[in-house]
Amino acid sequence: MSEVLLELRGVTVRFGGLTAVHELDLNIERGMIRALIGPNGAGKSTVFNVVTGIYRPTAGSIRFRGEEIAGLNPYHIAYRGIARTFQNIRLFKNSPVLDNVKVGRHPRSKSNVLGALFRPPGFKAEERRTTEASLKVLDLVGLLHKKDELAKNLSYGEQRRLEIARALVSDPVLLLLDEPVAGMNPQEKAKLMELIRNIRDRGVTVFLVEHDMKFVMALSEKITVLDYGRKICTGTPDEVQADPRVIEAYLGKEVG
Amino acid sequence: MSMLDDFLRQFINPYYIQVLMLLGIYLIAALGLHLITGVTGQLSFGHAAFMSVGAYGAALINLHLDLPFLICLLAGGLLAALAGVFVGFPSMRLAGDYLGIATLGFGEILRVVFMNLEITGGARGLAGIPRETSLLTIYVLVILTIFALHRLQNSRFGRALVAIREDEIAAECMGIKSLWYKVGAFAIGSFFAGIAGGLYAHLLQYLNPGDFGFARSFELLCFVVLGGLGSIPGTVLGTTILTLAPEVLRFSSEYRMMMYGLLMVIMMIFRPRGLLGGVDLMRLVKRVLGSRRRGTATPAG
Ligand SMILES: Nc1ncnc2c1ncn2[C@@H]1O[C@H](COP(=O)(O)OP(=O)(O)OP(=O)(O)O)[C@@H](O)[C@H]1O
Numbered sequence: 378m379s380e381v382l383l384e385l386r387g388v389t390v391r392f393g394g395l396t397a398v399h400e401l402d403l404n405i406e407r408g409m410i411r412a413l414i415g416p417n418g419a420g421k422s423t424v425f426n427v428v429t430g431i432y433r434p435t436a437g438s439i440r441f442r443g444e445e446i447a448g449l450n451p452y453h454i455a456y457r458g459i460a461r462t463f464q465n466i467r468l469f470k471n472s473p474v475l476d477n478v479k480v481g482r483h484p485r486s487k488s489n490v491l492g493a494l495f496r497p498p499g500f501k502a503e504e505r506r507t508t509e510a511s512l513k514v515l516d517l518v519g520l521l522h523k524k525d526e527l528a529k530n531l532s533y534g535e536q537r538r539l540e541i542a543r544a545l546v547s548d549p550v551l552l553l554l555d556e557p558v559a560g561m562n563p564q565e566k567a568k569l570m571e572l573i574r575n576i577r578d579r580g581v582t583v584f585l586v587e588h589d590m591k592f593v594m595a596l597s598e599k600i601t602v603l604d605y606g607r608k609i610c611t612g613t614p615d616e617v618q619a620d621p622r623v624i625e626a627y628l629g630k631e632v633g
Numbered sequence: 634m635s636m637l638d639d640f641l642r643q644f645i646n647p648y649y650i651q652v653l654m655l656l657g658i659y660l661i662a663a664l665g666l667h668l669i670t671g672v673t674g675q676l677s678f679g680h681a682a683f684m685s686v687g688a689y690g691a692a693l694i695n696l697h698l699d700l701p702f703l704i705c706l707l708a709g710g711l712l713a714a715l716a717g718v719f720v721g722f723p724s725m726r727l728a729g730d731y732l733g734i735a736t737l738g739f740g741e742i743l744r745v746v747f748m749n750l751e752i753t754g755g756a757r758g759l760a761g762i763p764r765e766t767s768l769l770t771i772y773v774l775v776i777l778t779i780f781a782l783h784r785l786q787n788s789r790f791g792r793a794l795v796a797i798r799e800d801e802i803a804a805e806c807m808g809i810k811s812l813w814y815k816v817g818a819f820a821i822g823s824f825f826a827g828i829a830g831g832l833y834a835h836l837l838q839y840l841n842p843g844d845f846g847f848a849r850s851f852e853l854l855c856f857v858v859l860g861g862l863g864s865i866p867g868t869v870l871g872t873t874i875l876t877l878a879p880e881v882l883r884f885s886s887e888y889r890m891m892m893y894g895l896l897m898v899i900m901m902i903f904r905p906r907g908l909l910g911g912v913d914l915m916r917l918v919k920r921v922l923g924s925r926r927r928g929t930a931t932p933a934g
């Protein structure tokens with residue numbers, strides 16, 4: 378068994394009377410492409426939000442590389458090596474594509490106000506490294522030719538890829554992708570699948586939420602199914618597809 | 634320092650030199666507000682109050698301690714920055730957008746305080762400030778301000794500020810501790826307001842708390858908005874147009890506020906990004922009005 382990178386134990390998230398996530402246990406092993414699926418409103422994005430510190434868990438523990446991170450702020454968690462994209466794209470819309478990616482480099486750089494004003498020798502070198510790293514990931518996601526466009530002028534699929542670039546540029550240990558292919562056409566999906574495999578091969582562990590079953594089943598090594606905030610099962614794509622509880626969760630939702 | 638002024642006075646009507654000096658002072662103050670509102674997206678309705686901190690600060694230090702003018706000016710700027718931290722930190726720490734209200738309140742409180750303190754001359758105002766400001770000093774400082782802001786904006790710090798303006802939650806997920814950056818931008822913007830205030834004090838040689846009321850804060854906001862939020866050239870253009878237009882068109886001062894109000898409405902309708910800016914004012918206002926507590930009402934996924 379490989380090392381457990383992220384470990385959720387008994388994680389519960391409540392919004393007033395609504396329990397979005399209920400006593401969730403979940404392990405993400407290093408080096409995997411891991412998926413979380415479930416019907417609409419199952420609590421998938423809430424899991425991402427609680428792992429990245431946007432919400433605090435009502436109860437439970439979240440350990441990343443052995444250290445407790447539940448209740449830390451998003452900026453602390455980013456520094457520890459977790460990067461993410463958002464289901465409802467959250468780009469810096471009025472900024473150029475390149476600047477969007479440079480912001481993602483924040484945890485890997487240091488310069489502050491005084492550095493910006495007085496530009497000591499290290500400043501230029503750091504800016505150059507930031508630019509180089511940003512151009513490299515833009516090339517990786519196929520957006521290098523769009524680097525000077527404003528983010529809001531990109532197509533939907535391009536915006537999703539820009540979010541991935543912005544997350545990748547921080548050299549994360551764990552990459553969370555919330556519905557990365559939503560709104561993409563088949564060609565874009567195929568390309569993105571290749572890209573995600575490529576990212577995993579670079580040593581980044583990928584944890585994704587996705588509704589596109591064909592995509593998830595083809596890509597992931599291990600899948601956890603969530604329904605009404607509760608874990609139904611975890612297993613390989615074949616195991617999950619054969620599980621009657623999973624079929625019921627999806628069918629029950631679609632019919633009702 | 635004032636040799637240039639004397640020289641120019643032979644060719645230009647001294648009144649116009651005075652107008653140019655005031656323009657430079659407003660440019661410095663407006664550029665400070667540009668960092669707060671245009672770049673970082675934080676609405677401040679009390680920028681003139683921070684000018685008054687710098688104005689009274691620099692003038693009183695000059696009158697009582699007799700230090701060199703530039704030291705007084707710097708001290709005034711630093712006092713304004715300190716006031717910025719004092720107002721910005723608690724109001725931006727609260728989730729939601731309380732900065733607008735806090736700055737509005739701060740401006741009014743400060744006006745009343747200056748009106749009643751013995752040392753500031755109370756309602757009579759503070760007179761007898763030496764005239765130390767010259768056209769050259771002002772425009773050297775304008776250029777330094779533009780230079781500093783340009784450097785700040787083109788750096789990791791500046792990119793973080795824009796990220797906060799565009800999407801604070803996404804920015805925090807990129808490792809940006811938004812509270813620090815917002816307070817930092819607010820303090821730096823207030824610093825420039827303070828410098829502008831110190832120059833103002835040593836130009837007019839007389840300070841009245843009424844000079845720095847809400848009307849002046851609103852005026853500064855108009856300068857920044859007209860030119861275009863987030864753009865240095867836009868702020869310079871907006872400030873220049875709105876400062877010089879009343880002189881050229883000979884508006885009486887009573888109509889000024891009306892004109893600004895009208896202009897704002899027209900801008901919001903026809904050119905919400907200002908003349909040169911990339912940021913939509915309507916979007917900013919909507920975001921500020923619509924922002925609620927983090928963690929309960931802003932699902933990020
Ligand atoms: N900030 C919040 N305040 C109140 N309720 C919330 C909040 N965020 C999520 N919820 C609720 O929690 C439940 C789970 O939401 P979540 O967004 O995690 O679902 P999801 O599995 O990502 O769904 P989808 O597939 O539609 O994205 C939903 O009922 C949702 O309405």
Ligand SMILES: [Mg+2]
Pocket residue numbers: 421422423464934
């Ligand atoms: Mg979701």
